[in-house]
Amino acid sequence: MEVNIERxxxxxxxxxxxxxxxxxMIDRAREExxxxxxxxxxxxxxxxxxxxxxxxxxxxxxxSTHSYPSYEGLYEFREAVCDWYDERFSVNLDPEAxxxxxxxxxxxxxxxxxxxxxxxxxxxxxxxxxPVYETAVVMAGGSTVSLPMTxxxxxxxxxxxxxxxxxxxxxxxxxxxxxxxxxxxxxxxFFREIVDYARKxxxxxxxxxxxxxxxxxxxxxPSFLEVEGAKEVGIEFGSLSKTFNMTGWRLxxxxxxxxxxxxxxxxxxxxxxxxxxxIQRAGITALKGDxxxxxxxxxxxxxxxxxxxxxxxxxxxxxxxxxxxFYLWIEIPESYEDxxxxxxxxxxxxxxxxxxxxxxxxxxxxxxxxxxxxTEERIKEALDRLEEFFKLRR
Ligand SMILES: *Cc1c(COP(=O)(O)O)cnc(C)c1O
Numbered sequence: 578m579e580v581n582i583e584r585x586x587x588x589x590x591x592x593x594x595x596x597x598x599x600x601x602m603i604d605r606a607r608e609e610x611x612x613x614x615x616x617x618x619x620x621x622x623x624x625x626x627x628x629x630x631x632x633x634x635x636x637x638x639x640x641s642t643h644s645y646p647s648y649e650g651l652y653e654f655r656e657a658v659c660d661w662y663d664e665r666f667s668v669n670l671d672p673e674a675x676x677x678x679x680x681x682x683x684x685x686x687x688x689x690x691x692x693x694x695x696x697x698x699x700x701x702x703x704x705x706x707x708p709v710y711e712t713a714v715v716m717a718g719g720s721t722v723s724l725p726m727t728x729x730x731x732x733x734x735x736x737x738x739x740x741x742x743x744x745x746x747x748x749x750x751x752x753x754x755x756x757x758x759x760x761x762x763x764x765x766x767f768f769r770e771i772v773d774y775a776r777k778x779x780x781x782x783x784x785x786x787x788x789x790x791x792x793x794x795x796x797x798x799p800s801f802l803e804v805e806g807a808k809e810v811g812i813e814f815g816s817l818s819k820t821f822n823m824t825g826w827r828l829x830x831x832x833x834x835x836x837x838x839x840x841x842x843x844x845x846x847x848x849x850x851x852x853x854x855x856i857q858r859a860g861i862t863a864l865k866g867d868x869x870x871x872x873x874x875x876x877x878x879x880x881x882x883x884x885x886x887x888x889x890x891x892x893x894x895x896x897x898x899x900x901x902x903f904y905l906w907i908e909i910p911e912s913y914e915d916x917x918x919x920x921x922x923x924x925x926x927x928x929x930x931x932x933x934x935x936x937x938x939x940x941x942x943x944x945x946x947x948x949x950x951x952t953e954e955r956i957k958e959a960l961d962r963l964e965e966f967f968k969l970r971r
Contacts, residue, residue: 616930617946630859701734722743758904812841932945
């Protein structure tokens with residue numbers, strides 16, 4: 578007898594992880610000796626600041642960090658996040674009830690739909706978007722309504738375009754500003770409208786604020802929770818990953834509505850056992866310590882952005898600088914069928930990898946995403962190669 582290793586429908590129905598295929602293609606090229614310049618990496622190339630690494634080293638040597646951590650996170654960590662929210666956004670939060678620590682915000686974003694989505698329930702999800710929102714809703718048994726984000730609406734989701742019966746049926750709305758993949762930002766007015774919609778149609782709002790500290794040209798990204806009434810309808814996810822170059826460390830949080838935080842904590846106590854305390858202590862150092870590293874990081878991305886935008890525009894592209902996050906979202910040349918064809922063509926001829934927009938949803942079909950996680954020197958090299966590429970096509 579053979580065992581039955583047929584996968585459950587929830588796994589069978591997951592889309593193949595688009596980016597895993599891409600990684601394979603890039604690895605293969607590297608093995609063949611191609612000098613790959615990848616603009617595909619949504620992961621800071623800069624190291625975690627020294628003072629945070631030092632705090633981690635000390636914490637790791639302290640045996641009291643070696644046991645199971647508390648489920649909801651160290652009180653001091655939750656308090657450090659709340660203090661930072663007060664200082665940065667003037668948002669008051671109760672560290673006892675209105676925040677839970679996460680093993681990176683992706684973990685919480687993926688678990689959250691399990692708290693509120695029953696079979697057949699609807700969630701409103703931007704298109705394009707970080708793929709986790711949709712897959713999590715689908716794994717929880719729900720389905721999604723796409724909210725197209727286009728240059729015409731400045732990549733802000735437009736709920737007035739959604740049929741009323743869908744708004745009425747929706748249980749959750751996901752938003753994310755500064756945005757991955759479009760680089761768009763939102764202001765408080767937009768968040769106010771979202772709160773009005775949430776109240777009127779009685780859905781919950783999930784704001785993914787992973788890039789809250791990456792704004793350019795004077796834009797300081799606001800928190801969704803700054804808006805009156807926001808805490809009654811939603812929660813915000815945040816993380817040290819992008820702010821302090823700590824993607825590998827896995828430390829984030831969800832905060833806001835007490836009942837929603839409690840629901841997420843309930844799921845989590847049944848699934849995981851919290852975040853290594855040494856990492857949380859390092860997180861406290863990050864949040865309470867010297868923040869000049871954040872300004873330095875913003876400077877680095879801004880210089881790269883300006884170099885890349887002006888270089889691409891010199892090549893005849895029409896690229897607008899992103900206002901936040903570290904992505905450029907660029908329309909592909911008209912002569913191309915779709916983003917994948919364009920990306921593959923560029924990669925084969927130049928070794929420069931641009932992420933096909935289709936990986937973030939149907940609305941990304943005519944776009945590529947360029948991450949600013951490449952040094953200026955390599956950006957220049959990439960621009961030289963792209964110039965050759967476009968010359969041959971003129
Ligand atoms: C990087 C990223 C995250 C954060 O992930 P962590 O799990 O906190 O490392 C969340 N949302 C978006 C849109 C991201 O790009």
